[in-house]
Amino acid sequence: MRTTALPVPEATRPRTVVVGALLGAAAAFIVFAGLVSVYVQQRQAARAAGTEWFPEGSVELGPAGMMMMTLALSMVTVQWAVQAARTEDRPHGFIALGVTLLFGASVVNQFWFVYADTGFAIDGGRAELLFYAVTGSFVAMLIIGMAMMVVATVRSLMGPFGRELAHGVQAAAAYWHMCVLSYFIVWYVVFITK
């Protein structure tokens, strides 16, 4: 057999969807980093001027900690979904994607509670404006991540649960991990150090 007749070996480069998702996630993270930078700079300026940033006791740590725990758990379930997609394990894949979506929805719900609990108004001052800008952007990013999960779930319902889908789930998972990392920053900067 001539060597030119040999089949072309499969490319071993990272898959296109995953690479695209990683680049997109990086861009989204930079948006978030820019927002947090403005937040931190303005808070430092307020403190340097002797001005109170948030009124004492207005921002509770409890719900924020719960959200951190929820999102930390979602990192496990999203990896479970990736593993299930790789091994073509449809039942586990559905459960993992569903639980991750549930965790995401519960975080959005907890943010709703936080907004009601703090009673902040978006035009109540620089601190309240930036509080909404930073956390609202995070919620928007999380909802985009949930939409990616929904697409992966729908595609798995409509087609084979195989290698191609695994790349889609990996891409959604990469974005999801970026969201959790972003929330970790929010948790530390906005809720812990206040």
Place this chain on the structure above:
Amino acid sequence: MTLTEPAIADSEASLAAGGADAPSASTQPVATHPVLAQPFVTSDATTVGRLFVVASLLLALGTSVIGALLSFGRTEAVDPADMFGGLNAYFRMWTLYRVSFMLLVVLPLLLGVAMAVVPSQVGAGNLAFPRAALASFWTWKIGALIVVVSVFAGGGWGAVDGVTGNENDAIALTLLGTAMVIVALLVGAVCVATTVISLRQTGMSLLNVPPFAWSMLVSAAVWLFTLPVAIANIVVIYADLRGRPAIAFGRAEGPDIWQQLDWLVEQPAVYLMAVPVLGIVFESVGAAVGGRTSRPEIFAVVVGLFGLLAVGGWAQDYFTAPQDLRDGLVYVAFGLAAVLPIVALAGGAGELVLRGTATPERLLDARTVGAGSALKLLGAAALVGALRVVEPFDLLETAATWAVFHGVVVAGLVAGVTAHLTWPDRLLTGSISQILGRGTVVLLMVGGGLLVVTDLISGFASDDQDLMALALDVNVTFNVINLIGSVLVVAGLAAALAAMATARRTATVTGRRAS
């Protein structure tokens, strides 16, 4: 079908498939669409790239006309504020000119060239995510339309003389359009970068990709690290503004909004437009003289270094005291170091000429002239940028800022024209004649050069810091020279569009005769 494969591949995309072992070369059945429907349904990267190129060059013509009017306003023939109908209107045009040249002209022009050229360079059948690329074009187009219309409707990036009526709503609309344009450019950049990373020919390492493909990979990375910061700025401003009187960041009574975003068109972020220029210059010289570099890895390092120096989201003087930021070691080092990669690239281009066939005919080839002109303008801009950050010259916050801007912008325009001379089959389907090509490039280079020189002189001559540099403060002669520079840029762009239209028409007629 995977997420990466187009549902419908146009004929040209199939022809462009580099080889059988391209990782994701399309094997889909070929389908054609009516010519008028193509811009809305095509999944061919070449077509999307051409759409970007044509739309951005048309916007370039309009923007350069605004630039000529602004230059005319700086002469003493007319009061600049009266010419546009008030100080706010002048400010709107002044800011539109800058934002438009960056986000609506040079970045999309170079992105369009990349979409058309890079897939075939790396041996990919098509661009990664071709539908996303088409979506990015239309998002950019609609965003650009929103920006232009809202600015003319009283919006823009803030005001200098208070706002009246619904101008807050128009400003909010401008911010929305700006964010759309940036998101679209980022999506396009992700498509190009993913193509280079993931769809290049088997056996082609990242450091072995052609110079332009490498420069676009670096550009995409730098855009991804810088442009999202502007989106963050816009989110904060928009959250405050939302069409009503703002409390902090969205105040339109003064130029606060512009001052939060002007870092985008100043050093170092202004070099975002320059990174792909290096790749075009290198490839054009190589193609013209038939030379190949002996050390391609040095080119890769030089472009990577220049890309690093273009990351600019950190240099925002609105949130830091300007003197703290701009007297800082990092800012000064970035400004000074930007000269080095351009000098190194000039050396590399010189080596190409020495290793190639350096006959007078090839040295005067339109591609060589174009590449040389782009490099000279970029070098001039970087040199002025280096002077600008040296404290004794006191050039910060003066018109020298716009000397750097003009140098980089016109270098980008020249590189765009040179790309059409180097890859006519990918961008035009026909070749631009040598005379038209050289004429266009020379017009742009002389015009850009005059703008750089007069802005620099104005920077040295001005005693006080003037946001809009309404006058050159030297004498009328320099103001008139500045105006001549602006008019030459308009003429150069008009010539470029005419040359491209002629080349395309000639190719179409020849094709019809042949068939």
